[in-house]
Amino acid sequence: MKKNSLLGGLFVGDCWRHEAQQWLNEKGPLDLERGKEYAAHIINAWLGGEPYRFNGNVPNAGLITNLPEAACVEVPVYADRNGLSAVHVGALPPQCAALTNITVASEEMAVEAALTGDRQLAFHAIAYDPLTAAVLSLAEIEKMVKAMFQKNRDHLPQFRS
Numbered sequence: 001m002k003k004n005s006l007l008g009g010l011f012v013g014d015c016w017r018h019e020a021q022q023w024l025n026e027k028g029p030l031d032l033e034r035g036k037e038y039a040a041h042i043i044n045a046w047l048g049g050e051p052y053r054f055n056g057n058v059p060n061a062g063l064i065t066n067l068p069e070a071a072c073v074e075v076p077v078y079a080d081r082n083g084l085s086a087v088h089v090g091a092l093p094p095q096c097a098a099l100t101n102i103t104v105a106s107e108e109m110a111v112e113a114a115l116t117g118d119r120q121l122a123f124h125a126i127a128y129d130p131l132t133a134a135v136l137s138l139a140e141i142e143k144m145v146k147a148m149f150q151k152n153r154d155h156l157p158q159f160r161s
Contacts, residue, residue, distance in 0.1 A: 045079035052079045058086045065090055066097040071104045102130055117158035119149065 023030075034040050038054050045052040056077035059070050063086055067073060076087040092100065109125035112118070123145045126132055132141060149159055 042079045042084070046081065046083065048081045053077070054079070056084070056086070058084075061086075063088050064092055066092055066094075067100060068104055099130060102128060106130075114158070117160075119145075119159050122149075122159070 038052075038056075041052040042054070044050065054077055055074050057072050057074050058077065060067050060073045061069065063075050064073050073089075075089050078085045078087070091097065106125050106128040109121055109128065113122035113125055123142060126145055127138060127141050136144065149156065153160070
């Protein structure tokens with residue numbers, strides 16, 4: 001199997017195949033108990049089974065009032081035979097909204113940079129990321145961004161100019 005030189009682990013593509021083969025090779029009956037993942041519960045509720053409540057990622061359609069419309073937000077969601085219904089949350093506390101709005105702005109800049117090939121906007125998106133800004137200087141961020149573009153040049157043709 002291929003090894004990941006950075007982490008010393010298996011590549012995801014190799015790992016799941018190996019685990020699936022081990023599972024299929026086990027002697028005795030297969031365990032068909034429902035796991036803890038949401039999908040089976042959601043599908044069951046949608047098809048008329050027991051309603052299911054979970055926290056889900058949905059576009060903000062007035063659900064969190066002090067975050068941008070259409071930003072991806074995680075809110076309580078109810079699944080039942082009528083489909084999925086996201087719950088209105090209202091306004092976040094100001095300190096949470098401030099940090100989240102910075103993160104949303106950084107993500108929007110990153111998407112715009114990817115769509116337009118704007119290297120400077122990509123740098124700004126990374127520089128405004130709260131975690132990156134907390135641990136690296138602007139000079140270190142600039143060096144990191146240049147290294148990332150160089151390492152991934154074959155996968156990011158829009159940034160070649």
